[in-house]
Amino acid sequence: MTIDRKGQLNEIQIESRDILLRFAQESDLNDYFSFLHDPEMKRLTGSQIEFTRDVIADWIRKISVINNDRVDFMIVLKRTNELLGEVVLNEIDSMNRSANIRIGIQGTQHRGKGYGTEAMIQMLRYGFNTLKLHRIHLGVYTFNPRAIHVYEKIGFKREGLQRDALYVDGKFHDMVTMAILEDEFRLLYEP
Numbered sequence: 001m002t003i004d005r006k007g008q009l010n011e012i013q014i015e016s017r018d019i020l021l022r023f024a025q026e027s028d029l030n031d032y033f034s035f036l037h038d039p040e041m042k043r044l045t046g047s048q049i050e051f052t053r054d055v056i057a058d059w060i061r062k063i064s065v066i067n068n069d070r071v072d073f074m075i076v077l078k079r080t081n082e083l084l085g086e087v088v089l090n091e092i093d094s095m096n097r098s099a100n101i102r103i104g105i106q107g108t109q110h111r112g113k114g115y116g117t118e119a120m121i122q123m124l125r126y127g128f129n130t131l132k133l134h135r136i137h138l139g140v141y142t143f144n145p146r147a148i149h150v151y152e153k154i155g156f157k158r159e160g161l162q163r164d165a166l167y168v169d170g171k172f173h174d175m176v177t178m179a180i181l182e183d184e185f186r187l188l189y190e191p
Helices: 026-036 040-045 055-061 117-131 145-154 182-189
Strands: 009-011 013-015 019-022 070-077 082-093 098-105 135-141 157-166 171-181
Touching: 013 117, 019 117, 026 040, 026 055, 026 082, 040 098, 070 117, 082 117, 098 117, 117 135, 117 145, 117 182, 135 145, 135 157, 145 171, 171 182
Parallel strands: 098 135
Antiparallel strands: 013 019, 019 070, 070 082, 082 098, 135 171, 157 171
């Protein structure tokens, strides 16, 4: 973590066993472009938008610094410096101390290895300890039971179901809403 002359945080890096969470860099453009166009990642997250390189370059500039309503971290594999995906706290509501969390891991070769779980726990820790959030929530589509299982293993609780929340490939799909509260997180990860 570094602090500029005005006392503002301008860079954050969170390191854990296998991964590093850090802000996006201009040099991430090609890898981030590939990540955003990974068909399986798009399917699992319900993303239906196509992004140009120029739009992605502008977006990288926006998320490469701290914003009031969001924190975007790139997930990087420490041993190879390879971009694995992103984990994001967005919709940050400081008055109600809540935020949404989302994650995406690129490529089937990186899924199922625990990187996403590691990134989620680190981002939850950042949200609860640094941002002083009380509640972090997410939505996951019912056609992604593996993610639902991982979120429950991390400590998220099911709160509801949004019926027919996504229309893709000629079908509607439900979304499970889940959340974890700061005291639930602390019981599991900070005894």
